[in-house]
Amino acid sequence: MIKLKEEEIEGKIVYSGDLLEVHRDKVILPNGNKSYREWVNHPGAVCCIPILPNGDIVMVRQYRYSVSNEVLELPAGKIDKGESPEDCAYRELEEETGYKASNLQLLTKFYPAIGFANEEMWLFIAKDLNKTISKLDSDEFLEVLYFNLDDLVKMVWDNKITDSKTIIGILWAYKILG
């Protein structure tokens, strides 16, 4: 294997906002030249596949400002400071959908946007759901919808699911349950 590692020689935070912290680091490349790497520091996130006793999957539709469109997604959210991915998954699932899970299983972890962000996405399957009351953040608005897994898989191959974590979650659910 060839040497590919890039070493940081000077790190700088160039923007720090409510959500995004952007870094621009000076690095040494494998050939000894210097360059810059810009990247978003992200706390990580979780995504849940919530399965009801009848096999239906609980989904959410929300407006995504970045792409100016409503998007159908699996429930998901950012990890709070000091929170474990599991606790985040329990919390976000209940906040967004009003379902409290008592059975959570980690399926996989992946990087959604490795080219410019260190975000790690933890994908859980959530079972034994009990209805409570959804408690959305003050700036969060979404609609809870229910889908059959076979229909969701068809929607993936028909290009009707456009969110990467949701595509991966549906195909994982089908691998495990289908």
Added chain:
Amino acid sequence: MIKLKEEEIEGKIVYSGDLLEVHRDKVILPNGNKSYREWVNHPGAVCCIPILPNGDIVMVRQYRYSVSNEVLELPAGKIDKGESPEDCAYRELEEETGYKASNLQLLTKFYPAIGFANEEMWLFIAKDLNKTISKLDSDEFLEVLYFNLDDLVKMVWDNKITDSKTIIGILWAYKILG
């Protein structure tokens, strides 16, 4: 369906670097309250599934500074200004792997990181490959590797593929070719 749309009332670019352009926009929420949305403006990107006559998939391993690790990925890259996704796919595939495709087919498009970026990823299958010479960018270093599709699918389910576009690309390839 309930109203979910958020309207921009004031847009602002808070950071503009070599790679990242970060926006912080003031918006009106569906309930009439005001809030801010921070997001990364991205030119879009392509990802190729390059298939050799023997069925092997051409992959690349590269150091990803954002996650401080070498990562195995499908060949991919950002769309240049004025460039079509197809032209970008032909260009990036040859630059990174030294294979020129003469048959490119769009499989799907998706959003890798919808929570904070408008990046759209165009996934192509690339066939009829001819070996030329790879022409990497001056700050790009990678290793070209060859994998059997069944092995790659197994690596997805064994959590050995960590990049979202690569997971989606491998599962799409298996759906089409497997």
